[in-house]
Amino acid sequence: xxxxxxxxxxxxxxxxxxxxxxxxxxxxxxxxxxxxxxxxxxxxxxxxxxxxxxxxxxxxxxxxxxxxxxxxxxxxxxxxxxxxxxxxxxxxxxxxxxxxxxxxxxxxxxxxxxxxxxxxxxxxxxxxxxxxxxxxxxxxxxxxxxxxxxxxxxxxxxxxxxxxxxxxxxxxx
Amino acid sequence: xxxxxxxxxxxxxxxxxxxxxxxxxxxxxxxxxxxxxxxxxxxxxxxxxxxxxxxxxxxxxxxxxxxxxxxxxxxxxxxxxxxxxxxxxxxxxxxxxxxxxxxxxxxxxxxxxxxxxxxxxxxxxxxxxxxxxxxxxxxxxxxxxxxxxxxxxxxxxxxxxxxxxxxxxxxxx
Numbered sequence: 001x002x003x004x005x006x007x008x009x010x011x012x013x014x015x016x017x018x019x020x021x022x023x024x025x026x027x028x029x030x031x032x033x034x035x036x037x038x039x040x041x042x043x044x045x046x047x048x049x050x051x052x053x054x055x056x057x058x059x060x061x062x063x064x065x066x067x068x069x070x071x072x073x074x075x076x077x078x079x080x081x082x083x084x085x086x087x088x089x090x091x092x093x094x095x096x097x098x099x100x101x102x103x104x105x106x107x108x109x110x111x112x113x114x115x116x117x118x119x120x121x122x123x124x125x126x127x128x129x130x131x132x133x134x135x136x137x138x139x140x141x142x143x144x145x146x147x148x149x150x151x152x153x154x155x156x157x158x159x160x161x162x163x164x165x166x167x168x169x170x171x172x173x
Numbered sequence: 174x175x176x177x178x179x180x181x182x183x184x185x186x187x188x189x190x191x192x193x194x195x196x197x198x199x200x201x202x203x204x205x206x207x208x209x210x211x212x213x214x215x216x217x218x219x220x221x222x223x224x225x226x227x228x229x230x231x232x233x234x235x236x237x238x239x240x241x242x243x244x245x246x247x248x249x250x251x252x253x254x255x256x257x258x259x260x261x262x263x264x265x266x267x268x269x270x271x272x273x274x275x276x277x278x279x280x281x282x283x284x285x286x287x288x289x290x291x292x293x294x295x296x297x298x299x300x301x302x303x304x305x306x307x308x309x310x311x312x313x314x315x316x317x318x319x320x321x322x323x324x325x326x327x328x329x330x331x332x333x334x335x336x337x338x339x340x341x342x343x344x345x346x
Contacts, residue, residue: 049218052225052237052266057282064225064237064345093225093345101341104333109230113345160277168274172237172266172286 033145035152036136038123040143041068044089048072051172054095054111061092061117065169071124081134081165082124088167090120117141122167133158133166206318208325209309211296213316214241217262221245224345227268227284234265234290238342244297254307254338259297261340265290290314295340306331306339 032039047066054062067075071086082088094114101110118141126134137154139146158166205212220239227235240248244259267287274283291314299307310327312319331339 046221049222049237049239049264051286052235053271053286054227054235054268054284055278055282056284057278057280059282062225062227064222066222091222091345095227098226100334104330104341105228105230107230109228109232111227111229112343113224113226116346157277161273168277170285172264173289 031143031145033138033140033151034148036123036129036132036138038121038136038138040119040140041087041089041121041123044068044087044119044121045091047089049172050075050088051169053169055092056095059092059117060095062095062111062113063090063092065090075171081126082167084125084127084134086124088122088169090169092117092119118146133162135166204316204318206311206313206324207321209296209302209305209311211294211309211311213292213313214260214262214294214296217241217260217292217294218264220262222345223248223261224342226342228265229268232265232290233268235268235284235286236263236265238263248344254299255297255340257298257300257307261295261342263293263342265292291319306335308339 044066047068050065050067050072052062052064066089068085068087068089070083071088074080074082074086093116096112096114097108098110098112101112102108118139120137120139123129123136123138124134125136129136132155135155135158137151139150155166158168161168217239220241223238223240223245225235225237239262241258241260241262243256244261247253247255247259266289269285269287270281271283271285274285275281291312293310293312296302296309296311297307298309302309305328308328308331310324312323328339331341334341
């Protein structure tokens with residue numbers, strides 16, 4: 001046992017790999033996404049609901065859009081641009097037919113959230129992200145940030161809704 | 174003008190109709206649903222998200238299921254039955270194809286929340302609602318409660334998920 005313990009310690013000392021892995025699983029939020037340096041905001045799963053959506057096609061997901069207090073306040077007051085500190089979270093899950101629900105309804109009609117796919121964030125900081133409309137963009141899958149090449153595609157896609165401060169989702173009353 | 178004012182006052186005095194209408198629009202939450210005597214819980218739109226779903230068929234809606242703190246705590250801890258005081262809210266909106274989003278995606282794939290359809294609540298009170306698994310059921314459309322005939326259909330439909338304390342929706346992580 002001592003021999004094994006020594007070997008592990010040596011591996012860790014030489015590579016840092018095990019230390020890093022433990023860190024990643026326990027504190028995934030600490031790993032920042034590239035380009036915009038966004039980390040997973042603590043407690044985002046408790047945020048208030050902005051709206052819901054279904055994306056068919058390649059995504060094939062069902063999603064919820066949540067906002068921190070600054071974002072939801074701006075939404076409800078209809079105030080643009082969103083203030084610095086506002087964060088919008090897009091959670092998505094696999095789009096699943098619910099056999100259980102369909103049995104009760106007596107027809108194929110019910111689609112529910114399956115396993116999570118990924119989480120995206122838009123973080124407002126008008127100075128830090130001045131080059132991208134004041135928004136920083138990030139995506140995480142199982143706590144791991146997406147690569148820079150993907151994040152580079154975020155802002156150009158949001159340009160068509162510049163009049164709504166680059167935010168697609170409307171508030172669902 | 175005085176004549177008109179007098180006429181309105183007379184109508185109100187005789188029928189109470191205008192007084193009632195003002196009350197309904199400003200304090201919709203005060204009107205209780207039949208059978209279970211459930212009123213709209215204050216602040217439910219701020220509750221935490223449990224999951225999302227799409228019901229096709231006659232409903233043709235997209236929905237979010239929210240819970241008050243007692244309900245969400247029980248969900249996250251996997252504790253059954255839900256404690257007295259737990260409330261689960263089901264918000265639904267018309268299922269709308271988003272032309273705006275589809276243009277950006279370059280294909281017909283995006284469905285979003287349109288105008289709200291109705292809101293449903295399950296309220297846990299194991300004594301008051303002992304005859305229906307400990308749950309009271311209610312539905313409101315524009316603040317107006319649904320009729321007793323509709324609410325009588327709620328509990329029988331939930332019986333197939335008795336093993337999950339009569340709750341269909343699974344928590345979306």
